[in-house]
Amino acid sequence: MVVMNHSETGPARTAESNNSFRPDAVPRARHQMAAVADLRWRIFANSLRTFHGRLELASRIFVGIAFLAGGIGGAIGLGATAWYLMSSGDAEWLGALLWPVFLFWQLFPLMATAFTENLESASLLRFPLTYRSYFCIRLAYGSLDPATTVASFWLAGITFGVAAAKPRLFPWTALVLLIFAISNLLLARMTFAWLERWLAQRRTREIMGILFFICILSLQLVGPLIAYYGHRKKSETRIFGQELSVAQKPLPPGLAAAAIARASQGQVGASLTYFLLLSLYGLAFLWLLNFRLRAEYRGENLSESARRKPASAEPQAFSPGWNLPLLSGAVAAVFEKELRYLSRSGPMLFTLVVPLFMLLVFRSPGHSQGLFAHAPELTFPLGAAYSLLLLTNLSYNNFGADGTGLQFFFAAPVRFSNIMIGKNLAHTAIFVWEVALVWLGTTVLYRPPSIRITLATVAGILFALPIDLAAGNIFSIYSPSRIEAGVFGRQRASLTTVLASFGIRGLLFGVATLMFWVSRRYENSWIWLLAFLPPALVACATYAFTLKGLDQMALNHREDLISQLSRM
Amino acid sequence: MDSPTIATENLTRRFGELVAVEEVNLRVAAGQFFGFLGPNGAGKSTTIKMLTGLLAPSSGRIQILGRDLITNTVEVKRQIGVVPEGMALFGRLTGPEYLNFVGRMYGLDRQTAASRASELMEFMQLVDQPKTMVTDYSHGMQKKLALAAAVIHGPRVLFLDEPFEGVDAIAAGTLKAMLQRMIARGATVFLTSHVLEIVERLCTHVGIIHRGRLVAQGSIEELRAGVEAQAAALADTTTAVDGPRERLTLEQIFLRIVGGARSADPELSWL
Numbered sequence: 047m048v049v050m051n052h053s054e055t056g057p058a059r060t061a062e063s064n065n066s067f068r069p070d071a072v073p074r075a076r077h078q079m080a081a082v083a084d085l086r087w088r089i090f091a092n093s094l095r096t097f098h099g100r101l102e103l104a105s106r107i108f109v110g111i112a113f114l115a116g117g118i119g120g121a122i123g124l125g126a127t128a129w130y131l132m133s134s135g136d137a138e139w140l141g142a143l144l145w146p147v148f149l150f151w152q153l154f155p156l157m158a159t160a161f162t163e164n165l166e167s168a169s170l171l172r173f174p175l176t177y178r179s180y181f182c183i184r185l186a187y188g189s190l191d192p193a194t195t196v197a198s199f200w201l202a203g204i205t206f207g208v209a210a211a212k213p214r215l216f217p218w219t220a221l222v223l224l225i226f227a228i229s230n231l232l233l234a235r236m237t238f239a240w241l242e243r244w245l246a247q248r249r250t251r252e253i254m255g256i257l258f259f260i261c262i263l264s265l266q267l268v269g270p271l272i273a274y275y276g277h278r279k280k281s282e283t284r285i286f287g288q289e290l291s292v293a294q295k296p297l298p299p300g301l302a303a304a305a306i307a308r309a310s311q312g313q314v315g316a317s318l319t320y321f322l323l324l325s326l327y328g329l330a331f332l333w334l335l336n337f338r339l340r341a342e343y344r345g346e347n348l349s350e351s352a353r354r355k356p357a358s359a360e361p362q363a364f365s366p367g368w369n370l371p372l373l374s375g376a377v378a379a380v381f382e383k384e385l386r387y388l389s390r391s392g393p394m395l396f397t398l399v400v401p402l403f404m405l406l407v408f409r410s411p412g413h414s415q416g417l418f419a420h421a422p423e424l425t426f427p428l429g430a431a432y433s434l435l436l437l438t439n440l441s442y443n444n445f446g447a448d449g450t451g452l453q454f455f456f457a458a459p460v461r462f463s464n465i466m467i468g469k470n471l472a473h474t475a476i477f478v479w480e481v482a483l484v485w486l487g488t489t490v491l492y493r494p495p496s497i498r499i500t501l502a503t504v505a506g507i508l509f510a511l512p513i514d515l516a517a518g519n520i521f522s523i524y525s526p527s528r529i530e531a532g533v534f535g536r537q538r539a540s541l542t543t544v545l546a547s548f549g550i551r552g553l554l555f556g557v558a559t560l561m562f563w564v565s566r567r568y569e570n571s572w573i574w575l576l577a578f579l580p581p582a583l584v585a586c587a588t589y590a591f592t593l594k595g596l597d598q599m600a601l602n603h604r605e606d607l608i609s610q611l612s613r614m
Numbered sequence: 615m616d617s618p619t620i621a622t623e624n625l626t627r628r629f630g631e632l633v634a635v636e637e638v639n640l641r642v643a644a645g646q647f648f649g650f651l652g653p654n655g656a657g658k659s660t661t662i663k664m665l666t667g668l669l670a671p672s673s674g675r676i677q678i679l680g681r682d683l684i685t686n687t688v689e690v691k692r693q694i695g696v697v698p699e700g701m702a703l704f705g706r707l708t709g710p711e712y713l714n715f716v717g718r719m720y721g722l723d724r725q726t727a728a729s730r731a732s733e734l735m736e737f738m739q740l741v742d743q744p745k746t747m748v749t750d751y752s753h754g755m756q757k758k759l760a761l762a763a764a765v766i767h768g769p770r771v772l773f774l775d776e777p778f779e780g781v782d783a784i785a786a787g788t789l790k791a792m793l794q795r796m797i798a799r800g801a802t803v804f805l806t807s808h809v810l811e812i813v814e815r816l817c818t819h820v821g822i823i824h825r826g827r828l829v830a831q832g833s834i835e836e837l838r839a840g841v842e843a844q845a846a847a848l849a850d851t852t853t854a855v856d857g858p859r860e861r862l863t864l865e866q867i868f869l870r871i872v873g874g875a876r877s878a879d880p881e882l883s884w885l
Contacts, residue, residue, distance in 0.1 A: 364710035364732045364744065366724035379718035387706045390747070453702035454763075456668050458719045459691035605669060612700050 121203025128207030380468025
């Protein structure tokens, strides 16, 4: 055995090392932040080298203009409303303006993750960052969020609206709304930081997914609730409004509104109290964010490595794959793999029941027969259309969840078109299941759809689905986006794909609506059915045609595809 | 002479201005355990990607088992097994599900795929984790699973990109046992690795790529003899060397060929 004699060389080497390995300078926080900003810029600039990157930039410019318009338009609208409320002595109602700002700021980044940029903390923690620098970088990322930018515009609009009505309130309003903005920023960052922690482990990720979908579904109830209360007598609505007003007061938007309203009434003490309470919220969010980020900074271990089980003495026999008679082995294998993948995603399972839930929502208590009271025949086709929308993340980003596994598809002796057929069949199976659920739901909740409407809807599906799948296949190759379950904001298709899918669906639904309008005008639903059949044939032919070209298309884009989906 | 199992003719790949692989002419005979070596960025991964159809060559030809890869893609792929960089696993499947899936993609029937999956899980010592998803496997387990998937259809040629990277001695032992089994039944193994000790122990033949060009190719003995002859010729012109020379290791051969041995570094005075 060879044993090194440390005593001979150790001390001298250590003494020398102490001098030679002294770092040149203590890293400064602002230099580190500038380095991170520079890194982001370079990543962005380098992304433009690829076609996908340029396409993404074009989409971002388009979306950026839309956000800017929304921000400025909202600021003008909210400013004018704030001016009116202050001028007419209804300062208490400022809460009604601050609540939408608050909700947008907090909910938009969660619901529209394609627009959200997020930072992987682990990549930063290997550098000698002080905790303060780390905290500031994490916070700075939040301020680049579109929701923060738009909401800041809106708050500025409200500030100027209040100042226009009562100029002496300008400094106070600006201060209150600044604290309100900081609280919002901290709350949004805190929510993200905690969500990331929960998303880091599969079990909590699944629970989070389910809770998230319940929240999204609950939001669908807002419309029916408004309809319900909107139909009540004025006095009842007023009482409800007053109750709501009391309930919202202790929350940040209510406190900010109350601080401004009391100041406008000359109640300095009360105004200060509300301001302090609002600041306390900000501090609480700061503390919770700090608590989470400090754990990240210390290098918490969220490992999910499998626990080793004692090896069994008997060799285990594994069940063979699914037997799908009409499909070739490879297509059946892809079909099975897709459904297995999807069945292990909590949010996906919830997606399956969403259309049924929507039918329940539309059958709101405010109407005797729900939203479809005026056109009950629309229930089934609209439900089917909604089901098609739910497929976006699957069918327009076919390889998103495959990650490095995509390389296997290029290495395997299978034509790419066959892989796409397997994936498309899996998505179609989910869609058919959804449509069947909608049909059953319509039958139970409303009335059975007539044969004509059922056939016309099926014809409509035969028109829309092949086009949608064909477009989805092409976008999956041209604009792929890796879905990372553990990183918030990386569970969705790319922005380009999302916009393109909206455009294509808009076109498909537009055509369907036009045909429906014509059939209603001539009071003959059969026209709808007949009108859909030729386009359905064209759509099927288009799908078959694009499928033929997919092999070459995938080969031509394999480098982009692999680098987009396989990168670490 | 039999036609080689793997043959390339002026294989070239450009990325814009950069020529990553330049006119490489490889010859790997049937049954060889071939190690493809080179410094970082030399073009090893680019070459293996082209040989397995993951990357299109800019020019040149590739023949695997006597067939052109570009014109007979599917037929060639049926005969080869690949463990690419990143392993190409599907994280949300369990080990047996993944092997089943791969087997069926390579044309095995359901029963055969299932029974081979079971045997491979046993051989790779993964059998105690049948319900664990691949994403939850350790790195070594993932490497073993990737190799199991690459051999499930009994390929005649196996391409492995850095199969021993980040793998502990126990897992490496399992991988080596599997590869030697493949060689014993007449398969050809083509692997890239930075671990030259492993390559020296396993491989019969090596190819060395440097700055995109194939600078040496042959059996390890041939390469050793070449390098030693070159060194002897150089020594004759300078000073005579007395006594027997030490047998060169693959690492020394490699360093002499790619010129990687460093002289005293005047730079980095601050370190």
